[in-house]
Amino acid sequence: MLKQFGIYFILMSNVFRRPDKWSAFRKQLMTEFYSLGVESLGIVAIISVFMGAVLAIQTAFNIDTPLVPMTMVGFTTRQGIVLEFSPTIISLILAGKVGSRIASEIGTMRSTEQIDALEIMGVNPANFLILPKIIASMLINPFLITISIFLGLFGGWLACITTGLVASEDYISGLRSWFNPFSITYAMIKTVVFAYIISSVSGFFGYTVKGGALDVGSASTKAVVQSSILIIIFNLILTQLLLT
Amino acid sequence: MIEAKHIYKSFADNDVLKDISISFEKGKTNLIIGKSGSGKTVLMKCLVGLLDADKGEIDYDGRVFSGMSPRDKKRLRQEMGMLFQGGALFDYMSVEENIMFPLMMFTKFSSGEKLDRVNFCLERVNLKKANKLMPSELSGGMTKRVAIARAISMKPKYLFCDEPNSGLDPQTSGLIDDLIKEITEDLEITTIVNTHDMNSVLNIGDAVAYLHEGKLWWTGTKEEIMDADNKELQEFVFATELTKRLKK
Ligand SMILES: Nc1ncnc2c1ncn2[C@@H]1O[C@H](COP(=O)(O)OP(=O)(O)O)[C@@H](O)[C@H]1O
Ligand SMILES: [Mg+2]
Numbered sequence: 001m002l003k004q005f006g007i008y009f010i011l012m013s014n015v016f017r018r019p020d021k022w023s024a025f026r027k028q029l030m031t032e033f034y035s036l037g038v039e040s041l042g043i044v045a046i047i048s049v050f051m052g053a054v055l056a057i058q059t060a061f062n063i064d065t066p067l068v069p070m071t072m073v074g075f076t077t078r079q080g081i082v083l084e085f086s087p088t089i090i091s092l093i094l095a096g097k098v099g100s101r102i103a104s105e106i107g108t109m110r111s112t113e114q115i116d117a118l119e120i121m122g123v124n125p126a127n128f129l130i131l132p133k134i135i136a137s138m139l140i141n142p143f144l145i146t147i148s149i150f151l152g153l154f155g156g157w158l159a160c161i162t163t164g165l166v167a168s169e170d171y172i173s174g175l176r177s178w179f180n181p182f183s184i185t186y187a188m189i190k191t192v193v194f195a196y197i198i199s200s201v202s203g204f205f206g207y208t209v210k211g212g213a214l215d216v217g218s219a220s221t222k223a224v225v226q227s228s229i230l231i232i233i234f235n236l237i238l239t240q241l242l243l244t
Numbered sequence: 245m246i247e248a249k250h251i252y253k254s255f256a257d258n259d260v261l262k263d264i265s266i267s268f269e270k271g272k273t274n275l276i277i278g279k280s281g282s283g284k285t286v287l288m289k290c291l292v293g294l295l296d297a298d299k300g301e302i303d304y305d306g307r308v309f310s311g312m313s314p315r316d317k318k319r320l321r322q323e324m325g326m327l328f329q330g331g332a333l334f335d336y337m338s339v340e341e342n343i344m345f346p347l348m349m350f351t352k353f354s355s356g357e358k359l360d361r362v363n364f365c366l367e368r369v370n371l372k373k374a375n376k377l378m379p380s381e382l383s384g385g386m387t388k389r390v391a392i393a394r395a396i397s398m399k400p401k402y403l404f405c406d407e408p409n410s411g412l413d414p415q416t417s418g419l420i421d422d423l424i425k426e427i428t429e430d431l432e433i434t435t436i437v438n439t440h441d442m443n444s445v446l447n448i449g450d451a452v453a454y455l456h457e458g459k460l461w462w463t464g465t466k467e468e469i470m471d472a473d474n475k476e477l478q479e480f481v482f483a484t485e486l487t488k489r490l491k492k
Contacts, residue, residue: 021349113332116294121346121398122321 008204014126015134015203028132036098036133036199037140041147043097044090048081048148051089052155055080060165073166074156074174079183081152087187088235090148091194094141095227099202102133103223106206107216115207130203134196141195142188149187186242193238194231201227245270246291246402246434251300253283253290260286261297262458270434273425273448277439278455279480284438285329287455288406291436292324293317304402322350325395327405331387333379333394339366340375343394350398365393369423385416389423396427403428403435409444417441421448442487445469454480 019025059076106129109115118125153175160166202223209219246268253261260283268274276284289295291302293309302309304320312320333342343362347353353361366372369389374382382390388408395403405424409417425448428435439445445452449466454477462477469481470491482488 024349109334112330112335113328114334116289117326117328117332117334119294120292120321120324120326120404121349122318123349 007208008200011126011130011204011207012200014124015130015200017124017127017131019127019131020123024128025132028128029136032132032136033140035101036136037144040094040097040144043093044144044148045151047090047093048086048151049155049158051085052077052081052152052157053159055085055152056156056159056171057163057165060160060163070166070170071174071177073160074171075177076174077156077171078153078175078179081149081156082183082187086145086148086152087190087194088231090145091141091191091198091231092228094144095194095198095202095231096224098137099198099223099227100220102199102202103206103220104216106130106203107209107219108213110207110209111212111216126207130200130207133203134199137195137199138192141191145187145191186238189242190235190238193234197230197234198227201230245305246436247303248287248291249301249303251287251290251302252298253286253295254298260458261290264300264455264458264460266453266460266463268434268436269451271429271432272450273428273435273437275437275439275445275449275452276455277445277449277452277480278461280440282455283458284440284455285406288404288436288438292326292404293321322346322398323401325398325400325403327388327391327395327403327408329407329410331379331391333382333387333390335379337379338375339371339377339379339382339390342379342390343397346394346398361397362393365397366390368396368427369393384411385420388412388420392420392423392427396431399431401433403433405435405437407438407440409439409441414443417443418447424448442481442484445481456480 056073056077059073060070063070063072106115109129115125115129118128157168157171160171161168202220205219205223205226206216209215248267249265251261251264252259264287276287278284286295290297293302297310300310304323307320309317309320333339334345337345340359340362343365344358347358347361351358362375363372366374369392371386371389371393374386374390379387379390392408403424408424409420412420421444424435424437427433437444437448446466446469449469452464452466452469453460454462454474456476462472462474464472469477472478472481482491
């Protein structure tokens, strides 16, 4: 365990170097924007809409006293989505989707000696392969999460008007009440930290694969499990640090 | 010329290489032979620095590779080409992009110059017009040839081949062997080839080193190997029916 941390930090010290060739780095970055970002849009959109809808319906059902105004539904949905659901849950989903992809891609390159081939050419493989993924994740995930927030709120609204539980005006005025801009900052800080965790931890498990296809599979499972656990832990730590 | 002096390497309690001292000459195909698991790949990886030897020194034409600064190592690496056992082509790049990759990373060639070089290398391995194919579309022999083309695209001074004909039929194996030998002689490269294939030994073995359980057991030429007076080497050489008959 401790040894793994050591290897992780040594690997990261090789990742955060000046790229051998900037034009190649930019090209890799564009590819990663696409494969880590654009290709995740679909799942992020679907989950966000449904999450927002469920959140709104649950809140509406649980308000059974007329003393609480129905605007609470919009307010609660917004708080839940912005503070927790979008940054944390979507990051966990991305840990599954993006994390396994990164680990298996790099792991396959390791087990088929493509990483050795890079090294022989004089390329720094850790930097060449992992840095663009980390940078791309840290830049693109805030966009994904922003989209997720809007779609979540939209999903809540859709649920309210289709079920007729809450009036559209009530929901929207709830969304706009007691808004603290720092909650967005908080969500984005979490998102960026989680993006780093997903990409670097998965990169690490892929890069250190030993053996064949089976080992690539188990590395990719480990990548998902470990980055999910780390996300949960860092969620607690960051919440403590930022909100109290 | 590449010289290895007193190389030791072990993994945990498995001593893989024990006091290997050997030199490899320029313009020759130098073979390292031995049974599976005898340490050929580990030795080659120590030579090129993919693995760090526990003890010993490695010199490239007098330049001490072991203990070089990362920057100098990187520069020396650009003089090396390596052919990996499975080819190790980048599978998301076409044949052309694979061969162009080192040129793109390390030269200031224009696109035209890069393409010329790619085509020259492809022609050298008899694979004209394969530019746009993807690695998944190549046969075993073609993969090896593209890998050779990529290995020589930077005009290396040193070429390393790990089991270049593993997984190939005897005829294709022979072609790959011939190709390696021709390239070595044409371009005056120091070439090192790992193999357990006696056909290759008799075909291209300018200098042959026999590795047995991590020790350097015997060195000589392909002419000398048939009459070598060494029990373990004899067992290795005459393991196949063909070589047994050859002896008679
Ligand atoms: N990365 C490694 N970690 C641990 N042991 C290894 C590693 N690479 C090779 N070995 C061991 O070294 C020995 C020699 O392997 P190798 O050099 O691959 O043999 P071959 O002559 O077939 O190429 C084997 O016993 C193998 O298990
Ligand atoms: Mg081997």
